[in-house]
Amino acid sequence: MSQPPAEPTALPEDPVTDVTRAQTSEPATDQRPVLVVDFGAQYAQLIARRVREASVYSEIVPSSMPVEDMLAKQPAAIVLSGGPSSVYEEGAPQIDPALFEAGVPVLGICYGFQAMALALGGEVAHTGLREYGGTKVTAADESTLLHGTPADQSVWMSHGDAVHKAPPGFTVLAESAGAPVAAFENTEKSFYGVQWHPEVKHSTFGQKVLTNFLHNGAKLPGDWTTGNVIDEQVARIKAQIGDAKVICALSGGVDSAVAAALVQRAVGDQLTCVFVDHGLLRQGEAEQVEQEYVATTGVKLKVVDASTRFLTALAGVSDPETKRKIIGREFIRVFEDAAREVVEEAHESDGGDVKFLVQGTLYPDVVESGGGTGTANIKSHHNVGGLPDDLQFELVEPLRTLFKDEVRAVGSQLGLPDEIVQRQPFPGPGLAIRIVGEVTKDRLETLRQADAIVRAELSAAGLDREIWQCPVVLLADVRSVGVQGDGRTYGHPIVLRPVSSEDAMTADWTRVPYELLAKISTRITNEVAEVNRVVLDVTSKPPGTIEWE
Ligand SMILES: Nc1ncnc2c1ncn2[C@@H]1O[C@H](COP(=O)(O)OP(=O)(O)OP(=O)(O)O)[C@@H](O)[C@H]1O
Ligand SMILES: O=c1[nH]c(=O)c2[nH+]cn([C@@H]3O[C@H](COP(=O)(O)O)[C@@H](O)[C@H]3O)c2[nH]1
Ligand SMILES: NC(=O)CC[C@H](N)C(=O)O
Numbered sequence: 001m002s003q004p005p006a007e008p009t010a011l012p013e014d015p016v017t018d019v020t021r022a023q024t025s026e027p028a029t030d031q032r033p034v035l036v037v038d039f040g041a042q043y044a045q046l047i048a049r050r051v052r053e054a055s056v057y058s059e060i061v062p063s064s065m066p067v068e069d070m071l072a073k074q075p076a077a078i079v080l081s082g083g084p085s086s087v088y089e090e091g092a093p094q095i096d097p098a099l100f101e102a103g104v105p106v107l108g109i110c111y112g113f114q115a116m117a118l119a120l121g122g123e124v125a126h127t128g129l130r131e132y133g134g135t136k137v138t139a140a141d142e143s144t145l146l147h148g149t150p151a152d153q154s155v156w157m158s159h160g161d162a163v164h165k166a167p168p169g170f171t172v173l174a175e176s177a178g179a180p181v182a183a184f185e186n187t188e189k190s191f192y193g194v195q196w197h198p199e200v201k202h203s204t205f206g207q208k209v210l211t212n213f214l215h216n217g218a219k220l221p222g223d224w225t226t227g228n229v230i231d232e233q234v235a236r237i238k239a240q241i242g243d244a245k246v247i248c249a250l251s252g253g254v255d256s257a258v259a260a261a262l263v264q265r266a267v268g269d270q271l272t273c274v275f276v277d278h279g280l281l282r283q284g285e286a287e288q289v290e291q292e293y294v295a296t297t298g299v300k301l302k303v304v305d306a307s308t309r310f311l312t313a314l315a316g317v318s319d320p321e322t323k324r325k326i327i328g329r330e331f332i333r334v335f336e337d338a339a340r341e342v343v344e345e346a347h348e349s350d351g352g353d354v355k356f357l358v359q360g361t362l363y364p365d366v367v368e369s370g371g372g373t374g375t376a377n378i379k380s381h382h383n384v385g386g387l388p389d390d391l392q393f394e395l396v397e398p399l400r401t402l403f404k405d406e407v408r409a410v411g412s413q414l415g416l417p418d419e420i421v422q423r424q425p426f427p428g429p430g431l432a433i434r435i436v437g438e439v440t441k442d443r444l445e446t447l448r449q450a451d452a453i454v455r456a457e458l459s460a461a462g463l464d465r466e467i468w469q470c471p472v473v474l475l476a477d478v479r480s481v482g483v484q485g486d487g488r489t490y491g492h493p494i495v496l497r498p499v500s501s502e503d504a505m506t507a508d509w510t511r512v513p514y515e516l517l518a519k520i521s522t523r524i525t526n527e528v529a530e531v532n533r534v535v536l537d538v539t540s541k542p543p544g545t546i547e548w549e
């Protein structure tokens with residue numbers, strides 16, 4: 001039986017190269033802001049970022065802020081974000097109708113769209129017809145909001161409720177299978193709304209919808225530019241750290257490399273980097289950090305072998321959130337020991353505590369850990385939601401409001417080589433969150449072998465840039481029957497999860513050519529004992545996340 005040819009994956013658009021757009025704080029500006037009202041969205045920062053990309057100044061405010069306070073900021077326009085609640089649910093965040101009486105242009109997105117529809121006299125239904133990920137919509141011929149976008153387009157949805165009737169005075173602009181009113185507008189009042197997420201890159205004409213709203217709907221000029229992120233951050237770091245000593249949690253990944261380079265530029269040799277080998281790393285990773293990273297950057301590096309400590313703490317644990325909390329805690333305990341050693345080595349036994357810890361935390365780590373306003377906790381990233389309550393360090397996180405592509409641009413501008421800046425992400429909790437079930441030494445070894453094969457084959461096929469990352473997951477608690485060498489086997493499946501993304505907030509599964517998948521599958525089942533089945537994960541994010549745990 002012949003297989004259909006694999007569809008080529010569209011390459012993600014070029015990453016943002018203008019570092020000056022990477023906004024890290026609310027800068028002093030006399031411009032009237034576009035307020036992004038956050039209903040607990042996964043994507044509130046992303047909306048603010050896209051507005052800034054349209055050269056319009058933007059700030060985020062929580063939906064709990066009274067409308068008088070919002071209006072006191074003299075917003076030039078308001079964007080109502082998505083959120084996890086359902087509009088009729090008890091305690092769901094509401095919109096004060098006064099917001100619609102102030103003469104300010106409004107764009108509602110997802111939950112914001114639904115809440116707006118309800119507040120203005122439309123109807124929202126919970127039909128059970130849900131849409132997650134890439135969805136086709138059919139758009140009206142002419143409108144302000146969807147101007148310049150095709151009649152049939154693919155948008156990124158993530159909803160369970162849907163607007164069934166637009167409020168009086170509104171024109172319906174689009175529909176999808178699960179959303180009879182997928183977009184609407186009332187140009188007279190300058191009110192607009194979409195059920196989908198225009199702020200995510202996977203919505204092909206998303207930025208066009210946002211700029212249509214900003215420039216044509218709200219009639220805002222695009223004349224705002226940000227200052228330089230690097231200068232701004234270096235100055236902030238200097239002010240925070242002064243002449244104290246500081247350690248940086250360095251993983252060899254992009255984010256901590258860029259964070260370390262910023263801190264190094266700010267405070268020079270007051271910085272010592274600490275790399276933790278927690279026994280959950282991939283093949284060759286520890287060596288790579290020890291040799292290549294130090295050679296490239298000349299940074300002072302301390303390597304700690306903490307594998308026994310982590311594996312002991314993880315023994316018997318299968319629950320993903322518990323694993324993450326344990327790992328977050330153990331990381332900090334190791335950093336505390338390392339900090340004491342740094343002081344001892346500097347012969348400063350009295351008063352010379354290291355009180356600052358640098359981490360390469362990005363905005364997605366924060367928001368997925370439930371760190372936005374009213375944002376759901378999706379998973380506790382070890383460096384945010386997994387931190388222990390008794391944390392003694394003051395954190396230095398210069399990348400905390402940025403997305404990965406912005407961090408890559410900062411890294412390049414700082415002079416870091418492409419081998420570091422373009423590296424695929426690897427999560428801090430490592431292989432522990434890629435073993436579904438308890439983490440043991442043997443299972444880690446099995447997964448390490450399979451992962452090394454996958455990485456080698458994808459690299460050899462030249463797919464490293466096209467693929468954002470490819471988690472390889474061991475379903476340790478699942479077994480299936482195989483026949484190998486004429487004998488019965490009862491082994492474990494390995495899951496391949498190749499994804500394409502720009503910022504890890506949304507992702508699609510990469511259409512890796514079938515021949516290559518076949519080769520990987522054959523190699524894994526031939527070379528890795530205990531594995532007799534290889535499966536491909538074909539889920540986008542949403543609804544799946546990139547990692548399985
Ligand atoms: N093995 C490790 N040793 C020391 N610090 C670590 C380690 N793994 C992760 N960290 C810390 O946790 C932070 C978050 O990890 P994360 O994997 O998100 O970022 P990264 O490794 O720097 O970049 P990338 O996303 O490219 O892998 C890192 O920036 C770093 O500060
Ligand atoms: O340092 C990290 N600590 C964590 O606890 C963690 N969890 C997920 N990831 C990485 O974050 C991105 C988004 O992953 P998810 O779609 O699985 O949430 C992907 O790039 C993941 O690899 C982590 N990185
Ligand atoms: N992403 C969202 O804003 C979702 C809105 C609402 N919770 C729904 O599921 O329909």
Ligand SMILES: [Mg+2]
Nearest residue numbers: 253426427428
């Ligand atoms: Mg990493």
